[in-house]
Structure formats: structure tokens, C-alpha cells
Amino acid sequence: MTIAVIDYGMGNLHSVAKALEHVTHENVTITRDPRAIRGASRLVLPGQGAIRDCMGELERTELRGLVSELLDEQAKPLLGICVGQQMLFERSEENGGVDCLGFLPGRVRHFGRGLLSTDGERLKVPHMGWNRVVQRHAHPLWDGIEDGARFYFVHSYYVEAGLEGDIFGATDYAGVDAHVVTGRGTVFAVQFHPEKSARDGLQLLENFVNWAP
Structure with missing residues (x-):
């Protein structure tokens, strides 16, 4: 495997690769070679920073078409992380609309300004730190992870999915129902x-390595 x-030049590439190496003895490679990407058993689409830059770099490296083809083919598991999740949707409000x-x-969508907690405390954007994720639907990548487990976030924008069936987990931030875990078919x-x-987090990555959709 x-x-x-x-x-494509954006994202915590080495941190993600190291975490994957920690949970598996399989070969983990960081690559932009289309042949290596097509030949891989599993794919990880990372992302970090502004969506305009991420989409721009995907275009510049001539990988946008390949990624879109692989998503449509549904031939192998793909894990999107951070902006790699946001990129899967139709449009982002960030940078004036992308x-x-x-x-x-x-x-x-953007979280907005003047957010308050239930106690009246002002909340910061970006949403940074640990927050609970409520599991909306069962999925093999949730194996061994309790409902309401805490994960680490850094983001100012959040996904508002169009279909309930695509939402596998959500978190609440100042009353915003952020769809922070989404997927369909071989994509999570x-x-x-x-x-x-x-x-x-490591359990989720191990589940991804062992996932056989």
C-alpha cells in the first residue's frame, strides 16, 4: 500500500506524513507527480491558509483536473484535511468569493464578528483550540473514537453542507453549527x-489507513 x-504547495505536509507514518508501516509519500498520485492506494488532500491561495496553487501545479477526476472516479479512499475539506465544496466566502x-x-462561510458564548464571553475568530465533535452518522473512520471527542481546530471559515447525508460530524461555536466532518463514498x-x-486524531488516521470502502 x-x-x-x-x-500542491499548501498544507502541513510533513506533519501529516509523520502522523501517518506513526500509525502504519505502509509507504507514505509526499508527491505532486501525477503518476505517483494515480498509483497510490490512498490519498490525502491537505490545505492550510487562504482558500484563494490553495485553489490557485492547485491550478498552478496542474493538479486541479487530476484531483477532480479522482474525486469523480471514487476508486480509492481520500482524506481531506482543514482547507482540504473546504475545497471539496462549491464555493467559499473567503477572499471575496472563490x-x-x-x-x-x-x-x-465566515463565522462572523461579535461572537458570544452561552455565558456571554466574547469568542475569538479564528476558532483556535480544542472543541468537541458530535458524530452525526456512523462511519468506519469513527471506530474507537467516542462521540463528543475533542479535536484541534484553527479556522475562521466553516463548511455549511448542502445535504445532511454528507455530514458525519459537527461542532458548535457560538451557536454556529459547523459541519466539520463531511464525506461521500470513498471521500472523508x-x-x-x-x-x-x-x-x-491518530486513531482517525489509523482508521483511514485500514478503511476498505
């Missing part, structure tokens, strides 16, 4: 950083 972390890959229906994507989320 080969796990390819798609290198068209994304459109694999899943839905939008990426998370807004949080599993490589920074301690035991449960």
Missing part, C-alpha cells in the same frame, strides 16, 4: 487537524 499526501472543486454541494474530510489531535 502507498499513501500519497498530495503536494469557486472550489464542487464535489459536494454546500458553501464555506475533516476541518480539524488530526495530526495535532492526540490519541483520537
Whole structure:
């Protein structure tokens, strides 16, 4: 088995690869070679920073078409992480509005300003730190992870999925129902950083390695 972390110049590539190496003896490679990506058994689509830059680099490296083809083919498991989750949807409000890959229906929205907790405490954007994730639907990647487990987030924008069936987990931030775990078929994507989320994050990555959709 080969796990390819798609290198289009954006994302925590080495941190993700190291975390995957920690949970498996399989070959983990960071690559932008289309032949290596096509030949891999599993794919990871990372992302970090502004959506405009991520989509721009995907275009610049001539990988957008390949990623879209692989999503449509549904031939192998793919894990999206952070902006790699947001890119799967139709459009993001960030940077004045950016068209994304459109694999899943839905939008990426800003949390807004002046957010308050239930106690009246002012909340910061970006949403940074640990938060609980409520599991909306069962999935093999939830194996060994309790409902309501905490994961590590850093984001100012969140997914608002168009179909309930595509939502596998959500978190509440100031009353916003952020769809932080989404997927369909052989695709599973998370807004949080599993490589920074301690035991449960590593468990999710191990589940991805063992997933046989």
C-alpha cells in the first residue's frame, strides 16, 4: 500500500506524513507527480491558509483536473484535511468569493464578528483550540473514537453542507453549527487537524489507513 499526501504547495505536509507514518508501516509519500498520485492506494488532500491561495496553487501545479477526476472516479479512499475539506465544496466566502472543486454541494462561510458564548464571553475568530465533535452518522473512520471527542481546530471559515447525508460530524461555536466532518463514498474530510489531535486524531488516521470502502 502507498499513501500519497498530495503536494500542491499548501498544507502541513510533513506533519501529516509523520502522523501517518506513526500509525502504519505502509509507504507514505509526499508527491505532486501525477503518476505517483494515480498509483497510490490512498490519498490525502491537505490545505492550510487562504482558500484563494490553495485553489490557485492547485491550478498552478496542474493538479486541479487530476484531483477532480479522482474525486469523480471514487476508486480509492481520500482524506481531506482543514482547507482540504473546504475545497471539496462549491464555493467559499473567503477572499471575496472563490469557486472550489464542487464535489459536494454546500458553501464555506465566515463565522462572523461579535461572537458570544452561552455565558456571554466574547469568542475569538479564528476558532483556535480544542472543541468537541458530535458524530452525526456512523462511519468506519469513527471506530474507537467516542462521540463528543475533542479535536484541534484553527479556522475562521466553516463548511455549511448542502445535504445532511454528507455530514458525519459537527461542532458548535457560538451557536454556529459547523459541519466539520463531511464525506461521500470513498471521500472523508475533516476541518480539524488530526495530526495535532492526540490519541483520537491518530486513531482517525489509523482508521483511514485500514478503511476498505
